[in-house]
Amino acid sequence: MSAYGIASQLLEVVIALLAAPLLSGWVNQCRAWLQNKTAPSVWQLYRMLRKLFHKESVVALNASPIFRATPYIVFGCMTLASAIIPTLSTELPLAPAADAIALVGLFAIARVFISLAAMDTGTAFGTFGARREMLMGFLAEPALLMTLFTASLITQSTSLTTIINTLAHRDLTIYPSLAFAGIAFVMVSLAENARIPVDNPSTHLELTMIHEALILEYSGRHLALMEWAASLKLFAYSCIGLAIFFPWGLTEMHSPVALLLAVPTLLLKLAAGGAALALIETFSAKMRIFRVPEFLATAFLLGVIGMLVFLLLGS
Amino acid sequence: MMGGIIDGAQAHLEIILLVVASWLVLGAAGIVVMKRLAFVSKVLFPIGGVAGVALMVVAASSLFAQSQVAILPVGLPGLAFHLRLDALSAFFLTVIGGAAAGVSWFAAGYFRKGEGTPPGLLCLQYHLFLASMVLVVLADDAYAFMVMWETMALSSFFLVTTNHRIAEIRRAGYLYLLIAHIGALAILMCFGVLQANTGDYTFANMRVQEVSPFWAAIAFGLAVVGFGAKAGMVPLHVWLPEAHPAAPSPVSALMSGVMLKTAIYGMLRVMFDLLHVQAWWWGVVLLTLGIVSALFGVVFSAVQTDMKRLLAYSSIENIGLLITGMGLAILFKAYGMSSLSALALTAVLYHVLSHAFFKSLLFVATGSVLHATGERNLGRLGGLIRCMPWVAWPALVGILAGAGLPPLGGFVPEWLLLQGFLFTPGLPNPFLNMLIPVLAASIVLIAALAAYVMVKFFGVIFLGRPREEKLAQAQDAHMFERIGMGWLVVGCVMLGLLPAHIIQLIDPVTHQLVGQGLGASANSVSWWLLAPMSVARASYSPLLFLLGVAACFGFAFVLVRRLYHGRVRRAAPWDCGFPWRNARMQDTAEGFGQPIRQIFEPFFRIRRQLPTPFDERPRYRVTADDHFWHWLYLPVAYAVERVARLVGLLQQGRIATYLLYSFVTLIVMLALVSV
Numbered sequence: 001m002s003a004y005g006i007a008s009q010l011l012e013v014v015i016a017l018l019a020a021p022l023l024s025g026w027v028n029q030c031r032a033w034l035q036n037k038t039a040p041s042v043w044q045l046y047r048m049l050r051k052l053f054h055k056e057s058v059v060a061l062n063a064s065p066i067f068r069a070t071p072y073i074v075f076g077c078m079t080l081a082s083a084i085i086p087t088l089s090t091e092l093p094l095a096p097a098a099d100a101i102a103l104v105g106l107f108a109i110a111r112v113f114i115s116l117a118a119m120d121t122g123t124a125f126g127t128f129g130a131r132r133e134m135l136m137g138f139l140a141e142p143a144l145l146m147t148l149f150t151a152s153l154i155t156q157s158t159s160l161t162t163i164i165n166t167l168a169h170r171d172l173t174i175y176p177s178l179a180f181a182g183i184a185f186v187m188v189s190l191a192e193n194a195r196i197p198v199d200n201p202s203t204h205l206e207l208t209m210i211h212e213a214l215i216l217e218y219s220g221r222h223l224a225l226m227e228w229a230a231s232l233k234l235f236a237y238s239c240i241g242l243a244i245f246f247p248w249g250l251t252e253m254h255s256p257v258a259l260l261l262a263v264p265t266l267l268l269k270l271a272a273g274g275a276a277l278a279l280i281e282t283f284s285a286k287m288r289i290f291r292v293p294e295f296l297a298t299a300f301l302l303g304v305i306g307m308l309v310f311l312l313l314g315s
Numbered sequence: 316m317m318g319g320i321i322d323g324a325q326a327h328l329e330i331i332l333l334v335v336a337s338w339l340v341l342g343a344a345g346i347v348v349m350k351r352l353a354f355v356s357k358v359l360f361p362i363g364g365v366a367g368v369a370l371m372v373v374a375a376s377s378l379f380a381q382s383q384v385a386i387l388p389v390g391l392p393g394l395a396f397h398l399r400l401d402a403l404s405a406f407f408l409t410v411i412g413g414a415a416a417g418v419s420w421f422a423a424g425y426f427r428k429g430e431g432t433p434p435g436l437l438c439l440q441y442h443l444f445l446a447s448m449v450l451v452v453l454a455d456d457a458y459a460f461m462v463m464w465e466t467m468a469l470s471s472f473f474l475v476t477t478n479h480r481i482a483e484i485r486r487a488g489y490l491y492l493l494i495a496h497i498g499a500l501a502i503l504m505c506f507g508v509l510q511a512n513t514g515d516y517t518f519a520n521m522r523v524q525e526v527s528p529f530w531a532a533i534a535f536g537l538a539v540v541g542f543g544a545k546a547g548m549v550p551l552h553v554w555l556p557e558a559h560p561a562a563p564s565p566v567s568a569l570m571s572g573v574m575l576k577t578a579i580y581g582m583l584r585v586m587f588d589l590l591h592v593q594a595w596w597w598g599v600v601l602l603t604l605g606i607v608s609a610l611f612g613v614v615f616s617a618v619q620t621d622m623k624r625l626l627a628y629s630s631i632e633n634i635g636l637l638i639t640g641m642g643l644a645i646l647f648k649a650y651g652m653s654s655l656s657a658l659a660l661t662a663v664l665y666h667v668l669s670h671a672f673f674k675s676l677l678f679v680a681t682g683s684v685l686h687a688t689g690e691r692n693l694g695r696l697g698g699l700i701r702c703m704p705w706v707a708w709p710a711l712v713g714i715l716a717g718a719g720l721p722p723l724g725g726f727v728p729e730w731l732l733l734q735g736f737l738f739t740p741g742l743p744n745p746f747l748n749m750l751i752p753v754l755a756a757s758i759v760l761i762a763a764l765a766a767y768v769m770v771k772f773f774g775v776i777f778l779g780r781p782r783e784e785k786l787a788q789a790q791d792a793h794m795f796e797r798i799g800m801g802w803l804v805v806g807c808v809m810l811g812l813l814p815a816h817i818i819q820l821i822d823p824v825t826h827q828l829v830g831q832g833l834g835a836s837a838n839s840v841s842w843w844l845l846a847p848m849s850v851a852r853a854s855y856s857p858l859l860f861l862l863g864v865a866a867c868f869g870f871a872f873v874l875v876r877r878l879y880h881g882r883v884r885r886a887a888p889w890d891c892g893f894p895w896r897n898a899r900m901q902d903t904a905e906g907f908g909q910p911i912r913q914i915f916e917p918f919f920r921i922r923r924q925l926p927t928p929f930d931e932r933p934r935y936r937v938t939a940d941d942h943f944w945h946w947l948y949l950p951v952a953y954a955v956e957r958v959a960r961l962v963g964l965l966q967q968g969r970i971a972t973y974l975l976y977s978f979v980t981l982i983v984m985l986a987l988v989s990v
Binding site: 064080083097106130157290 | 767
């Protein structure tokens, strides 16, 4: 474990924590532009977090310690997730702790705890949200894993650093299997991050909401951590997508300068990715909750087809 | 006492037999003090638990020893009991000992007065059950195996029907006994095939017999049916969701956590040890049966409203996963890829261990809930984490392990199994290579659905607000129940955090069965990192994982407190400002399962009863049944009934007719002899 490794690990976590709200703000900004609206500042989420941290937390009378611990657990899971996904460099001391399968497990822990916390308050909206979140989860999780498995089959590894190293060094050929996996991945990311065709991040009090129903009872610092974790999740998903499907720009030289040069590359890629997300959200309409299983089942099948295509064509 | 009748000085086997003897003595002691509940539960059961720990320790240490044999001169003349302790049986003895210890301690606090069978008799049945499971695993000839297998089935039958005054429970017990015997018949025939007309029913003889591929396939099929009936494999699963809820909770825990594993042991023994060659299509058969069982089990458990039934279906799912892993192991072995076979087999054995702990834990937790509230129906529970924290927190560990989440015990076998699937493209059969991604996808789907089920189980029972008034007075678990659950919790956590060490324990077993092990490579990097092939290929470190999450948790907690404040105000839940909410507005168990019922509708035989607009008291009723009852069991039952009626025509009830039958038979015999 070199000093360089530790430095790159720390830099990654710090950048993830600091830039994640910015990415969410940027997506909102792009979406407002596309929809011809006036956008809130990209720094809006930071202000909101600051405000929420100062406020007191209101906890439901009958809530158990699970309710109060969940924001920290979810935040911890998302931070660890952004630490093990290679964004700047592939030399990360924490990376051996979890491969692609364990990464999906990490997202699953966060999901299970959010759902338990929502059921903990004993309100109609909370339990409703928990049911829907788990429904999304059991469809989205396999789809995500299938996407990652396609990349694993190509690179003969489930370790994220090896996958990304191998993909970055291949010849610039087109992998049909990765194309299928890419579409599946985009669909899963939309569902997992409560984005428009599946969930609407900007509405409340709507019978179709999922994410908002889960965090309805949270306030103050707990809500701040939940919101921060949600933007970290979007950041982590964007980074996985960029790392697998556009793996160029990560530093390989062991020098601090190269590491620092990788930062603007990452931010540029994220800006482009965020703009693409806003575009998708603008072009599509929110679908009924009963259609969501079909949407996710399509993603799942596309992931499986990606694997089959790889086995058939060998590419 | 034992020394004289055992050939050779073998410490491990002797101590294990001593444990068995101590259980039998405890059972006999129970008979002596038949009605004294306090003595039976506070003295005999805890001692039985200590014997379980001893069994676990001795069996685990004998994993690395040479295999030991003994002959017990009991039973029929010329038919002694052959016993053998090798790595495979030692591993399953470890599982039995570990789970039995926790369950016995829990049982010490569980049994109450006036619940059917008197406590002393219960104690006898319980310890006989434990002893017979140990001897099944130790048996080294078909005779001893079958005798012990039947003892196991009968003692568990009596345990299931503890509350025999309830008709439903008697029915469940009957169904269990019936299917257990169909299975036993198939196993007996399987041994008949394996001894290859030599008349020697010892396993040592079966090991050296060269069975032709045809007869090997017959033996394989009989073993799948016979042991599958005990394991609860689809379509022989129907007894499981009936018998598990009927039995007292510690017994359900033992049956689900341990007894089902003896069936897995039997499959491994026959398919890998007694048979030499494995055909690749056996693997396909097992993969198919396993995936079907797992998917069936998990989908059905998601729609259950009875908490023990939910866990019973979840056991079917886990057995399905075990059979899938075994299928993969056979597939790899048939193509001579023994290191991958060892990988799949390690996943199977790891899951045996982890399922034994977390499923026992969940079943005993339902026992505490049942005693505190008198309810098994999820729709009448809720909010128990506040009055029963000593049950709720262990159950939380249990569901996290059961949902297959890192860093607990359920995740490691899943991880290993998926690694096994990802390696499969090396198989020389293109058809199989195509099939494997689909199966891997189903495994992932099943694992994710298991998380759904576990969240439902925990959330509906322990979280939210109590759905009934009386739940507020629920009593927390007693001291012995806490000890038992604590032991099982420690097991779940250890299994999750120390995978490299556990794989070291599994290593001798895979060496015995497929000639290869993961242990050396799994431990080559460092003790805290699990990397069965190489770090670049795949690695997982639960300790680092847990430390990472815990460190982020701690940092966030301290920073928020330091930089801001820790003020909390307690208030009624907001719920979008709706003031008239009550506990019945929470999602119910039916509601939680509704999306699954809708998505997987073809799996169920759904009958809906909808109210008309003019009903005075509208009722909405929906039942989701098992197709197999109507496709398989009821037709067979009707056919049997019809045949019985035809046979009944012979029964005239008049002595003259029967004399005529005898006479005719005699004539026919004489005619046959003279020809």
